Amino acid sequence: MDVFLAIVLMLIGLFLLIKGSDAFVDLGTKIGKKFKMSEVLIGLTIVSVGTSLPELLLSLSASFNGSSDFLIGNIVGTNIFNMCCILGIICLTNPLKLLRETIRKDMNMSLITSTALFVLLMDIVDSGSTHNSVTRTDGIILLLFFSIFIYYTLYEFGEYLRNRREKRYTDAKEHRIRYKKDSKGEDNKKVFSLKDVKTMCLDLFLMLICIVFIFIGAELVVNNAVIIARVFKVSETFISIAIIAVGTSLPEISTSIAAVKKNRINIAIGNLIGSNMFNTLFVIGTSALINPIRVTTPSLVVDAAVFVLVCLVLRLFTRKKPEITAMEGFTLLSIYACYMVFVLYRH
Numbered sequence: 001m002d003v004f005l006a007i008v009l010m011l012i013g014l015f016l017l018i019k020g021s022d023a024f025v026d027l028g029t030k031i032g033k034k035f036k037m038s039e040v041l042i043g044l045t046i047v048s049v050g051t052s053l054p055e056l057l058l059s060l061s062a063s064f065n066g067s068s069d070f071l072i073g074n075i076v077g078t079n080i081f082n083m084c085c086i087l088g089i090i091c092l093t094n095p096l097k098l099l100r101e102t103i104r105k106d107m108n109m110s111l112i113t114s115t116a117l118f119v120l121l122m123d124i125v126d127s128g129s130t131h132n133s134v135t136r137t138d139g140i141i142l143l144l145f146f147s148i149f150i151y152y153t154l155y156e157f158g159e160y161l162r163n164r165r166e167k168r169y170t171d172a173k174e175h176r177i178r179y180k181k182d183s184k185g186e187d188n189k190k191v192f193s194l195k196d197v198k199t200m201c202l203d204l205f206l207m208l209i210c211i212v213f214i215f216i217g218a219e220l221v222v223n224n225a226v227i228i229a230r231v232f233k234v235s236e237t238f239i240s241i242a243i244i245a246v247g248t249s250l251p252e253i254s255t256s257i258a259a260v261k262k263n264r265i266n267i268a269i270g271n272l273i274g275s276n277m278f279n280t281l282f283v284i285g286t287s288a289l290i291n292p293i294r295v296t297t298p299s300l301v302v303d304a305a306v307f308v309l310v311c312l313v314l315r316l317f318t319r320k321k322p323e324i325t326a327m328e329g330f331t332l333l334s335i336y337a338c339y340m341v342f343v344l345y346r347h
Contacts, residue, residue: 003231006224013220014247017054020214021251025050027203027210034200047271051251052278053211056286057218058248063287065222069297070244072121072134073237075284076303077245079114079276083310084336086249086256087272091329096265098322106273107318109149111311113280116145118304121295132295139288146281221247237297241343299346306339 028046055078062071090096120138134142225239252275259268287293295301313335317328 003228006227006231009220010224010228013217013224014244016213016217017058017221017248018250020210020217021050021053022254024053024207024210024214025251025255027207031200031203034196047255048274048278051255051271052275052283053214054218054248054251055279056283057211057215058221058244059283059287060290061215061218061222063291063293065226066291067222067226067236068293068295069300070222070225070236070240071287071293072284072295072300073240073297073303074244074248075279076117076300076307077241078249079279080303080307080310080336080339081245081249082252082272082276083307083314084332084339086253087269087314087324088329088332088336090256090260090265090268091324091332092326094260094265095326095329096269096324098265098269098318098324100322105152106270107311107315110273110276111308111315113145113149113277114304114308114311116142117280117284118301118308121301121304132298132301134284134288134293134295136289136292139285139292142281142285143289146277146285149277149281235297237300237303238343241303242340303343310335 025047028050032046055075058074059071062068062074120134120141121132221244225244226236229236229239252272255271256268259265259271284293310332313331314324317324
C-alpha cells in the first residue's frame with residue numbers, strides 16, 4: 001500500500017476516534033441530564049468512559065491483531081501525556097487548588113496503579129522469563145484493582161448523596177419547595193412524555209453509531225500505523241507513543257479545557273486521573289484477559305518506569321500543600337520534553 005494513502009487513512013481513523021468520542025460524551029450527557037443525574041455522576045460514568053473509548057477500542061484492536069507493543073505504548077504514552085502536558089499546561093494558566101480527597105484517593109491510587117503495571121511488566125527480572133508480558137493472571141489483577149477503585153469512588157459518591165439528602169430533609173423550607181408548583185401551576189415532578197422517550201431512544205441509537213465509528217477509526221489507526229512503521233523502519237512503539245498517544249488524548253484535552261473555563265478544576269483533574277486509571281487497569285486488564293500481551297520491546301519497561309516517576313513527582317508536589325503551582329506545571333512539561341527527546345533518540 002502507498003505510504004501516503006496509509007497516512008491519510010490513519011488520520012481519518014484518528015478523526016473518527018476523536019469525533020466519535022466527543023459525540024458519545026455529548027449524547028450521554030444529554031441523556032444523563034434528562035434523568036437529572038448530577039454533574040459529578042455524569043463525569044464519573046459517561047465522560048470518563050467516553051473520553052477513554054478511543055484507547056479501549058484501539059487496544060482491543062491491537063490485541064486481536066497481535067500488536068502488543070503498540071497497545072502498551074499507546075496506553076503508557078497517553079497516560080504520560082495526560083499527566084505532564086495537559087496537567088502542566090493547566091497549571092501554567094491557572095495554578096491548581098486541589099481537594100484533600102483528590103490527593104488522598106486519586107493521587108495515591110494513581111501511584112499504586114502505575115507501580116503495579118511496572119511490576120507486572122518485569123517478568124524477566126521476576127520469573128526469569130525470556131520476555132516481558134502481561135498474562136491473563138496479570139489482567140485479572142489489574143481488573144481487581146479497577147473494581148476496588150470503582151467501588152471506592154461510588155461509595156464516596158453515595159456518602160455525598162446521603163449527606164446532601166439528610167441536609168435537604170432537615171430544612172423544612174426546602175422540603176416545602178420540592179412540592180411547590182411552578183409559576184404556571186404545574187407540578188415540578190418530571191414526567192417523561194412520548195416525545196422524550198423517542199428522543200432518548202434516538203440518542204441511544206446514535207451512541208451505538210458513535211461506538212461503531214470509534215471502532216472503525218481504531219482499526220484504521222492500528223493497521224495503517226503498522227504499515228507506516230514498516231515503511232519508515234521505525235517501531236510500532238515509537239508511533240504509538242509519539243503520535244497516536246497525543247491523538248487519542250484530544251478528548252481529555254477538550255474536556256479539561258471546558259472544566260477549567262467553568263472553574264471546575266477538580267473535575268478536570270478527576271477526568272485526567274480517572275482516564276489514566278481506566279486506561280491502565282481496565283483497558284490493559286481487559287486486553288490481557290482476551291489475549292495475553294507479549295512485550296517484545298524492552299524499552300517499554302523504561303516507559304512504564306517514566307509513568308511511575310511522573311505519578312511520584314505529582315504526589316511529592318502535593319505532599320505538604322493541596323495545590324500544584326505554575327512552576328511545578330513547567331516542571332511537568334519539562335519532564336515530558338526530556339522524555340520525548342529520549343524516545344526520539346532511542347529510535
